[in-house]
Amino acid sequence: MNETQLKEHHVQQELCTTRPAYRQGRNLTAVKVYTVSSESQHLYIYGVPKINLRNELKKLCTSYGEISNLHVVPDVPTEMFTECYHVQYRRIQSARIAKRLLDTRSFYGGILHVSYAPECESVQETRNKLMQRRRDVLNRLPKETNNT
Numbered sequence: 001m002n003e004t005q006l007k008e009h010h011v012q013q014e015l016c017t018t019r020p021a022y023r024q025g026r027n028l029t030a031v032k033v034y035t036v037s038s039e040s041q042h043l044y045i046y047g048v049p050k051i052n053l054r055n056e057l058k059k060l061c062t063s064y065g066e067i068s069n070l071h072v073v074p075d076v077p078t079e080m081f082t083e084c085y086h087v088q089y090r091r092i093q094s095a096r097i098a099k100r101l102l103d104t105r106s107f108y109g110g111i112l113h114v115s116y117a118p119e120c121e122s123v124q125e126t127r128n129k130l131m132q133r134r135r136d137v138l139n140r141l142p143k144e145t146n147n148t
Contacts (some may be wrong), residue, residue, distance in 0.1 A: 030140055036133045041068075042120040045085045045102065046078060046113040053108055062089050064101065065094020065145075086117065091100045092129060 012048040048057060058070050069088040076084040089095040095116070121129070 001009050009057070026065070034111055036130060038116060038118055039092060039096065040116040040118040040129070041089045041092045043087045043095055043099055044073065044076070044115050045087060045116045046076075046115070047082050047107070047110045048085055048112065049110045050081050050083050051108070056108070057085060057087075060107070061098060062087075062100070064089075064098035066090040080095040086119070086120065092132070105110075 005127055013044070025116070025142065037099045045061075054070070054072070058067065061067055061070065066089065067087060068090050073086045078084050087095075087098070089098065099114045102112050105112050118126075
């Protein structure tokens with residue numbers, strides 16, 4: 001099998017235990033900052049049990065937004081008896097919501113790990129993402145500074 005190298009941003013981080021109690025919340029979480037370029041409408045979902053759950057995963061993912069593509073990624077290193085799926089959403093906002101709500105979720109006995117996959121984007125998708133971000137920022141600015 002021709003396995004590709006696992007990229008650094010796909011590795012699940014350790015939980016943060018040094019946060020003050022008043023900032024922690026009920027559950028321990030990892031601290032990771034995402035920039036516009038690291039977010040994507042493409043997601044890799046790790047930890048899906050290898051028992052032909054494509055339709056169940058598709059149903060779960062479509063509850064967060066419209067999906068363009070969903071398939072197994074064959075050459076990604078995974079834990080034994082699990083597989084990795086590549087999910088492409090039509091809108092980046094749907095991918096953000098899905099990532100936040102699916103990460104560390106139990107799914108048919110496995111714990112899902114979801115990460116953005118910006119390396120799967122085309123140049124046009126990256127251009128559209130950056131232009132959309134610019135429009136979003138301009139819409140949030142006060143109207144008198146919007147005229148530049």
